[in-house]
Each structure stands twice: as C-alpha cells, then as structure tokens.
Amino acid sequence: MTDEPFDELLRSEHRRGSRRPPTGRVSMAMVASRAGVSGQTVSRVVNASPRVDPATRARVEQAMAELGYRPHPAARALRTGRSQTLGLVATTLATVGNSRMLQATAEAAERRGYALMVVTAVGDIAEAFARLQDQGVDGAVVLNEASALTRAADLPDGLRLVVVDAPAAHGFTAVSSDHAGGAAEATRHLLALGHDTVHHVAGPGDSFAASERERGWREALQDAGAPVPELVRGDWSADSGHAAAASLADATAVFSANDQMALGLIRALTEQGRRVPQEVSVIGFDDVPDAANYQPPLTTIRQDFTALAEAAVTALTADGGAARTPERVVIATRLVDRSSTR
Template identity: 50%
Template sequence: MDTADGTSAEPARARARTRKRAARRTQSASMADVARVAGVSSQTVSRVSNGFPGVNEETRRQVLAAMKELGYRPNSAARALKRGEFRTIGVITFGLSTTGNVRTLEAIATSAAHEGYSVTLLPVAVPTQDEVRGAFSRLGELAVDAVIVILEVHLLDASTLSMPPHVQVVVADSDAGDRYNVVDTDQAGGTRTAVRHLLDLGHRTVWHLAGPEGSYAAQRRTDAWRAELLAAGRTAPPLVRGDWSAESGYHAGLRIAALPDCTAVFVANDQMALGLLRALHESGREVPEDVSVIGFDDIPEASSFLPPLTTVHQDFAEVGRLCVEGVLRQMRQDATEHGTTLVPTRLVVRDSTAPPRAR
C-alpha cells in the first residue's frame, strides 16, 4: 500500500515494529536475562551494575554488552530499598546568582560524584521562613539520604522545621549554633587580614562596603572590620551597604568617590568591588593612587579587573568537600554532629592596593 505522497508504507511499518520490539525488550529484560546472554551469574551482573570491584575487565565488558543488547537498565529504586539508602544528597540553597553559592554548590556536586553520590537541588525562591519550611518538607517526598543547607542562619529556625527521620544535615557558610554541623569560611580571619593589609600600607582608616543586612557572611565581615580598626586604635567610618551585586557596588561607589578623605575601601565581595572600581574611575579617582580597593572571594575574573584586584581568597572546593565528607560520616555513624569547621582564607595581593598618595 502506498501513502498519500506515493511512497510505500512498508518501511515505516517495519521501523515501528522494530521500535515496539525494542521497547518490549527494555521493559521485560531482567538481571537473569543479562546473566544468561553474558554467560555469567546474576551475582556478577549485580556487581557490575553496582560498580563493585572484583570483576575482571573481560567479564565486565561481556556484562555491559549484554545489558546494551537487551536494553537492560538497573533498577536504582529497588537497589536503594534493598540497601536502605538512595546515594543522593539534597542541597537546599537560595541565591544561585551569587558567586559564593554557585561555587560551593559546584564543589558539593563534584565531591558527591567522587563518592558515588548524586545531588538533588531544592532551590528556595524567596528567603523566607515559609519557603525554607517548604523546602524541608519536600525532603520527605524525595529519595535523599542527607541534606546540605546553603542558607543564612536566621532562616534555620529548628522549632519550625520538620526533618525526615534519619536524614543528616550539614550547614555551609552560615551558623547554626549547636543544632547542626557547620562548615564555614573563616570570615573574620580573612577580613582582619584585609584591613590589616591596608593599615600596614599607611592608610589612616578603612571604609567598608558591606553586604546586605540579614546576611550572616556580611555581618561577620562587618564585625571583624570594625573590631580590627578598634584594635588598631582607629575610628570606623560610617558603613556603606550593597546587595552583593556589581550594580549596587557601583551606586555605593559613587557615594564613596565623593568622600575626599577616603583612601582605602574593604569591599565584602569581588562583584561589588568591580562596581566600585567603575564608579571611582568615572569620578576621576585613581586606583590605587587615590583609593586602594580590596575585595573578598577571589573570583576567577578578579585578576582581570582594571587594575587587578587585591582580594581575600575563599577555598570553595574545600568547603564543598568538607560538607560532603561531614554528611557521609554522620550517615555511616548514624549520629548527628554539632560544631563548626573553619576553612582558612588567604590574602591575594594584586595592583588595586598601595600606600596612600602623599599630600
């Protein structure tokens, strides 16, 4: 029989029959079928599908070839029920537009994959208690063994959060008191090093372009900035605040540029520092001759700023690794840990800082 355009319908029907046979083969293939085709035991097929060692390479290739021929896919859900674990870590986070959160999430995913775990992301659209409660509630519907939280401390009200049983928690870059295990960058230490660097260059004081109110990291950096100036016997200038974005750094920078006595600024992150550099340039203030600028994060682009940015380096890869290590250790020991692990920072000196211009 021909189709409306004059071509034979037989090839199309043959392809459809082939697809149906393949679909039936995929649905009906079992581990026993794979073992029969490969000429091995079902136990060997199980070891190959689970990635266990102890199978020689030739046998592994035979089993994988049989799986491909039959269209067999291991039933991960069944394996999880049998083992009592899903090999999946949930990550609750807000603010994927910020460099710190994205790089921490990337490090968590990389470390989890290295340990044979996958990551399920539970984004919080708006940083409110209701949104966070909703994210924690969804954990009970998902197949996760543990959760890493990248959120601000004021959103982790333990009295309103309901955790699924046996799900371990680690909090990244925040503070949870004695409720959860925490992995954090040494916010205070990095800030003190930055302020001390500017004072050692000869600046009489250091202005601060801070992150948003309510941010744990921003508050830690602000407190350490003020404490370091006080320890040096210097007066802390009025605080200038942004929202982590380069745009907010630019608008704050226009105000800072209009301050003739400002010769040094510690900025709470590199993105705001980028906006500040633009504002100073447009206002005719040279960096570092008129104003020294130092950031926090050491994003990959920091060395390409004009001038290259002096900044505090955060080891996001280590934070992610320690978060994954922490939840896996709690799972294996079936015990909740409390306390804080601080990841050290280091100052990276580039061209945006220098002694103040002689007056």
C-alpha cells in the same frame, strides 16, 4: 566479510569472552557468571558487605568493570534505604558565591556517586525541606542566606543537614569560610600600606557571611587603634557597590565584602576621576574567576569553594550516612595581592 547474521555474531563474540554483553542492561547474574561466584556474593559486594573475602571481592569487582555493571538506583535504594541523592537548598543562585558552591557541591557529590537535587526557598524553608524529603534525599546542604531561615522546628524528622555559612545551632553541622579572619587580613593589609583607616562596603545585614566579615574588619581596626568609619551597606551586587561610592568621598582605602561590589565601586571611583589604586586602594572578598581581569586586577580574599563543598558533602555521606556528632568546620581563606591596593 562473514555471512553470519549480525545478532548471532554479537552473541558468539559474547560467548568467546568479549568484555561487554551485546545488548541490554548488565545483570548481577551476568557478573556472577563472569566471576564464577553466586548471585548472593555479587549482591554482598554491591552492598559493601564485610562478609566477602578480599580475593573474591576483587574478582567480582573486576567482572563488574569488564562488563560495565552499574547497580540499578531504585533497586539499591530499596535494599539499602538510601537514594544516593543529596539535596541543596538556596534562596538564590544568582550570586557568585552560591553558584560556585552549587558547582563545587555537585562535583563533590558526583565523586562519591551521589546525584544532586536543587531547590530554592524564598521565605518558606519548611516547604523546601518537605520537597526534598518527598524525593527521598539522604541529606541536604543549605547554602548561605538560606541558612538564616533554618530553624529546628522546620525540619522533617530524619533529614540530615549541613548548613554553609551559618552559626552552629540547632544541632546541625556547620561549614563556613573563615570570613572574620579573611576580613581582618584584608584590613591589616591596607593598614600596613600606610592608610590611616579602612572603610567598609558591607553585605546584607541578615547575612552570616556579611556580619562575620564586618566583625573581622571592625576588630582589626580596633586592635590597631585605628578609627572605625561608619560602614556603607550593599546587597552583594555591583550596582550597590557603585552606589556606595557616593558615601566614600574621604576614603583612601576600602574593603568591599565581595568582589562584585568592589567592581561597581571601582567603576564609580573612576567616573569620579579618582584613580585606583593611586588615590584609593580597594580590596574585595571571594576571588571570583574574573578578579584578575578587573581594571586594575583586584586584590582580594580567596575562598576555597571546593574545600567548603568537600567538607559539607563529607559530613553528609561519611560512615554511610550514619548519625554523627554535629561539628563546626572552618575553611581557611588567603589574601591574593594584585594591583588594586598600594
């Protein structure tokens, strides 16, 4: 074994061309030396300047990879005016839909090199936006029920915004699942099984997603010439689905506006001695990870949360964050047929 001091050994290894420096943060100067270019050229590559020929850019990027160079976030923010941080606003993260959107949005942001800052808003959406602006975020995704609180007057100047599950308004880009289309497909599925009509356990009255699902259910019944029963309203929780069963004594088919309420409904029906699906067919909406393990496995409408998050983050980060014309993006849903309907 060599008697050479350890620190000197590391330095000599670095001089002999080891792929990473022995200690400390990799600097632009180190990258420039490895690539045989100027520091200014490295800076241009880091900032995606078009003033670098492809061969030189490739050499610099290879040197960055070999040395493990990562641009310093604060310095990059000073140079570019962008923090590489996105915000996410929600009124709650307790619902399955919001928690899955948070996870999908964080992953979509990470794939693009962005961090994600999460704030909750209970009534005062303006305060939530102000907190995000204080942190210098480059834009924000507003989830579900928080979208209903969003008004143009509440927005700080210059904050780019994408709202999820909200009507297109105020010049924001809006991203949503095809709630009405999915609800209509669920209703038609039950009618096709021979049920005379389909009852509905709806979500909260102030929810855009719930109102769209109610619209799809109602229109599908009307188009089929089937009776439209009085709906029962829940609050997205399994407990509210359980309570809804008391108002569905005559139902043979029920479309629940989400899977959690369907879970509570099935439990209540079982407690009443009514078999699912032999006596009552139940269909949900979302396709939560455990839906296939309900008893019986739940027929449901699948939302593509990954596609929703991708669309939202793309709208915020495309073209380097330059202003874009507001648009409405609707992500398709699909029926997942399991054993809770017949």
